[in-house]
Amino acid sequence: MIYVENVWYFCIFINRTIMVKKYLYNACLLIVLTFLLVSCGEKVVVDHYSIIPEPVMQTMGEGSFTLSSSTTCYAGNVGQNDPSIKYISRVLRQWHFNPVLVGKPESNCLQFIINEEYDQELGEEGYTVKVDKDGVVVAANSERGLFYGFQTFVQMLPEDINDVRYNKIVLPACNIKDYPRFQWRGSHLDVSRHFFGVSQVKKHLDLMAAYKLNKFHWHLTDDHGWRIEISKYPQLNDVGSWRVDRDNQPWGEADPAGEDEPRTNGGYYTKEEIAEIVAYAAERYIDVIPEIEIPGHCCAVLESYPELACANDDTTYTVQFGPYWPPRAILCAGNDSVMTFLKDVMDEIIPLFPYNYIHIGGDEAVKDNWKRCPRCKQRMKSLRFTDYEQLQSWMIVEIEKYVKRQGKNIIGWDEILEGGVSPEATVMSWQGTQGGIVAARRGNDVIMTPTSYCYLNFYQANPEFQPPAMPNSLVTLDKVYKFDPMPHQLTPSQQKHILGGQANLWTEYINNAEMAEYMLLPRLCAMSEVLWSQPALKNWERFRAKVGHHRIRLVANDYKVGTGSFRPWASFEKQEDGKLLVTLDWEVEGTQIYYHTGDGHFIQYREPFEVEKGTTITTLSFYHGMMKEKAYEIHE
Ligand code: ACM
Ligand code: ZN
Numbered sequence: 001m002i003y004v005e006n007v008w009y010f011c012i013f014i015n016r017t018i019m020v021k022k023y024l025y026n027a028c029l030l031i032v033l034t035f036l037l038v039s040c041g042e043k044v045v046v047d048h049y050s051i052i053p054e055p056v057m058q059t060m061g062e063g064s065f066t067l068s069s070s071t072t073c074y075a076g077n078v079g080q081n082d083p084s085i086k087y088i089s090r091v092l093r094q095w096h097f098n099p100v101l102v103g104k105p106e107s108n109c110l111q112f113i114i115n116e117e118y119d120q121e122l123g124e125e126g127y128t129v130k131v132d133k134d135g136v137v138v139a140a141n142s143e144r145g146l147f148y149g150f151q152t153f154v155q156m157l158p159e160d161i162n163d164v165r166y167n168k169i170v171l172p173a174c175n176i177k178d179y180p181r182f183q184w185r186g187s188h189l190d191v192s193r194h195f196f197g198v199s200q201v202k203k204h205l206d207l208m209a210a211y212k213l214n215k216f217h218w219h220l221t222d223d224h225g226w227r228i229e230i231s232k233y234p235q236l237n238d239v240g241s242w243r244v245d246r247d248n249q250p251w252g253e254a255d256p257a258g259e260d261e262p263r264t265n266g267g268y269y270t271k272e273e274i275a276e277i278v279a280y281a282a283e284r285y286i287d288v289i290p291e292i293e294i295p296g297h298c299c300a301v302l303e304s305y306p307e308l309a310c311a312n313d314d315t316t317y318t319v320q321f322g323p324y325w326p327p328r329a330i331l332c333a334g335n336d337s338v339m340t341f342l343k344d345v346m347d348e349i350i351p352l353f354p355y356n357y358i359h360i361g362g363d364e365a366v367k368d369n370w371k372r373c374p375r376c377k378q379r380m381k382s383l384r385f386t387d388y389e390q391l392q393s394w395m396i397v398e399i400e401k402y403v404k405r406q407g408k409n410i411i412g413w414d415e416i417l418e419g420g421v422s423p424e425a426t427v428m429s430w431q432g433t434q435g436g437i438v439a440a441r442r443g444n445d446v447i448m449t450p451t452s453y454c455y456l457n458f459y460q461a462n463p464e465f466q467p468p469a470m471p472n473s474l475v476t477l478d479k480v481y482k483f484d485p486m487p488h489q490l491t492p493s494q495q496k497h498i499l500g501g502q503a504n505l506w507t508e509y510i511n512n513a514e515m516a517e518y519m520l521l522p523r524l525c526a527m528s529e530v531l532w533s534q535p536a537l538k539n540w541e542r543f544r545a546k547v548g549h550h551r552i553r554l555v556a557n558d559y560k561v562g563t564g565s566f567r568p569w570a571s572f573e574k575q576e577d578g579k580l581l582v583t584l585d586w587e588v589e590g591t592q593i594y595y596h597t598g599d600g601h602f603i604q605y606r607e608p609f610e611v612e613k614g615t616t617i618t619t620l621s622f623y624h625g626m627m628k629e630k631a632y633e634i635h636e
Pocket of ligand 2: 309310311331332333334335369370373374375376
């Protein structure tokens with residue numbers, strides 16, 4: 001932003017007329033000044049745009065457009081009652097722009113137009129935005145495209161638009177054309193390890209919409225709580241959704257549960273709440289994929305209905321409130337009532353979720369109980385299976401067939417490949433990308449979400465300076481940014497099976513919404529650019545600078561944003577004399593790096609420097625005078 005004009009004249013007027021009671025005058029002035037600063041008309045000139053994800057094409061033009069209270073809105077062939085236009089009007093009203101809807105395009109107008117002729121290049125999700133002296137035209141082939149065009153337009157407005165009441169916003173002329181690289185741009189949220197309420201989930205969906213993410217993977221069941229109302233099995237909610245409260249103790253160091261200790265931690269979504277969230281997501285063009293874990297990660301089920309465990313499993317299962325490893329709880333594959341239970345659950349899940357995928361889990365199921373269970377052994381025998389992975393596969397395929405009859409496809413974690421998988425199942429590759437590669441070669445659709453790039457519950461920076469997260473983990477912002485979901489060893493026809501990728505947020509260490517946001521941001525911005533933008537347009541320097549602006553925007557929108565990684569990284573360039581020219585770089589702009597090369601005397605890094613090969617470089621990082629990274633060693 002270049003400048004802001006405040007309106008002071010009113011204050012001067014007051015100064016001349018209210019002279020009698022000075023204290024009263026002072027009090028009035030304070031109130032008026034506060035009012036003016038918080039809410040009164042200001043003009044702002046936007047000097048550049050920082051759009052995440054990076055659009056396919058963005059060119060700046062001549063001149064500018066001034067958005068003001070006299071700007072009108074033309075919803076043309078979309079119609080003012082269209083949900084996208086209603087959404088757009090609501091957002092603009094929130095910022096005190098309440099454009100009058102006009103019947104035809106005119107100057108000083110925001111236009112939202114569905115293309116008369118389908119633009120093949122834009123496809124279903126693409127859009128164009130044109131800003132010139134007459135106004136802004138957002139155009140797309142579909143309402144979904146218009147919605148994304150509007151999200152881009154929002155990012156063109158000042159970062160503090162939520163806090164400051166601008167009456168004039170000067171937008172430089174530009175032309176944007178944009179469409180996504182991948183159709184699956186996912187964000188996962190585990191609400192079992194910790195429960196997040198309806199408003200928190202909605203805030204997560206808002207974030208997704210702002211960054212053009214379109215698949216919300218909702219991890220609803222696990223060892224630590226069952227989170228969705230199931231009428232036929234009320235114990236799932238009366239028992240399985242609740243556990244003793246240990247949120248004030250570190251995960252993994254919680255006191256054991258007392259006998260008869262009240263279960264006060266947890267919750268579940270009623271069917272009405274699920275419907276509310278699904279509708280909220282749909283308004284933002286986000287599809288919701290519920291995950292119901294089969295056959296493992298089921299302590300909450302087995303405490304609710306112990307008879308669904310294996311025949312001679314005498315474990316007393318309880319909803320977990322700390323680490324549960326190895327996850328031995330497993331539904332009995334030899335018990336017909338388990339299959340009935342799962343089908344009944346699916347019967348209640350399916351009508352709640354209009355999108356055509358149900359995630360059935362399938363990960364990390366330890367099969368020890370099956371190996372000891374006479375019913376599971378009997379099932380193995382009758383199906384002539386030779387290993388227990390086949391038994392898991394059988395169970396999943398049975399459920400797959402059942403949900404398919406109701407028009408749904410399944411997604412499973414990559415373990416579903418182990419005992420054989422049906423060709424129609426979609427595989428979520430989390431243990432690296434190899435599972436996804438194998439699946440794509442077999443003709444299965446794939447969503448890439450390898451831990452090393454996509455697990456946003458991993459530390460984002462030096463654990464010493466971070467709130468607790470998954471031990472021994474690190475996924476920095478630049479690591480996420482380097483992710484490419486497309487394996488280049490696949491043939492073009494195999495590559496068509498890579499639907500896209502996803503960021504996952506497991507919540508063992510995340511027990512409140514602020515912490516969830518802190519872990520998601522700014523890394524979700526990187527994931528958005530990975531999944532939407534063309535690879536040739538990825539540019540770390542530009543992205544890092546944009547993140548600086550988005551931090552301000554996100555904080556103004558009441559999101560908590562992670563402070564980032566202050567660990568420097570080095571590149572080495574061999575010189576003619578055999579020495580190495582060292583360039584240091586880092587994630588967060590404004591970081592000061594000090595270094596020494598063996599003598600213990602730290603100097604501030606200002607420009608590339610030469611060292612002998614084999615030198616150890618020790619760095620210290622500061623940000624706003626605070627140490628953020630200690631004694632980090634770099635070698636070549
Ligand atoms: C997983 O992280 N267990 C899918
Ligand atoms: Zn069994």
